[in-house]
Amino acid sequence: MWDQITQLIQQVTQQSVVNNPAVPNEHNESVIAEAKNTITQTLSDLTASGRADEAAEVVQNPNHPVAQQMESNFAGNIMQKFGINGAAASGIAATLIPTILNALRGGTGGNGSAFNIQSLLSSLGGSGGGNLQSTLSGFGVKLGLDKDGDGDVDLNDLTKMFK
Structure with a gap:
C-alpha cells in the first residue's frame, strides 16, 4: 500500500515539483517527501482519533476543510524548510494535494493495480486494521x-x- 502511494506521488509530482524552476533541484525529493508526509500524517491523525469516516471524506472531496488545511500546511512547510517563495509554494500545494487526493479517489495505485481506500485507512490506524x-x-x-x-x-x- 505504501509503495503504491509513493509511486503515485512520484508520478504526479513531476510537473509540479521536479520541472518547477521555483523548486531548487536539490530539494525535489524533500518536497515530494513533504507532500507524502502531509497527506499520510493528516489521514493517520484522523483515523487514529476515530475519525476514519472524515478521512474518507477528505479523500472524496478535495474542497473538504481538512484537505484545504493540508494544502495550507504543505505550502507553509515547504516555504519554511526549503525557502520556496509563498506564491510558488501555494501554487504547488494547490496543484499537488488535490491531484494526489484525486488519484487516491480514482482507485488505482501508481502501478495500475487496484487501490482500496479502506485498506489505506486501516493501515493508517482506522477501523479494521489499527x-x-x-x-x-x-x-x-x-x-x-x-x-x-x-x-x-x-x-x-x-x-x-x-x-
Missing part, C-alpha cells in the same frame, strides 16, 4: 510505559504513572 495504534502501543510497552501490565499503553497506564 496498525498505527498497535505500533504506537507496542513502542510504549517496549519503553516501559505499560504500567498495568495488560500489554498496551492507554489511559489506565497514565493514571498509574501518577500514583
Whole structure:
C-alpha cells in the first residue's frame, strides 16, 4: 500500500515539483517527501482519533476543510524548510494535494493495480486494521510505559504513572 502511494506521488509530482524552476533541484525529493508526509500524517491523525469516516471524506472531496488545511500546511512547510517563495509554494500545494487526493479517489495505485481506500485507512490506524495504534502501543510497552501490565499503553497506564 505504501509503495503504491509513493509511486503515485512520484508520478504526479513531476510537473509540479521536479520541472518547477521555483523548486531548487536539490530539494525535489524533500518536497515530494513533504507532500507524502502531509497527506499520510493528516489521514493517520484522523483515523487514529476515530475519525476514519472524515478521512474518507477528505479523500472524496478535495474542497473538504481538512484537505484545504493540508494544502495550507504543505505550502507553509515547504516555504519554511526549503525557502520556496509563498506564491510558488501555494501554487504547488494547490496543484499537488488535490491531484494526489484525486488519484487516491480514482482507485488505482501508481502501478495500475487496484487501490482500496479502506485498506489505506486501516493501515493508517482506522477501523479494521489499527496498525498505527498497535505500533504506537507496542513502542510504549517496549519503553516501559505499560504500567498495568495488560500489554498496551492507554489511559489506565497514565493514571498509574501518577500514583
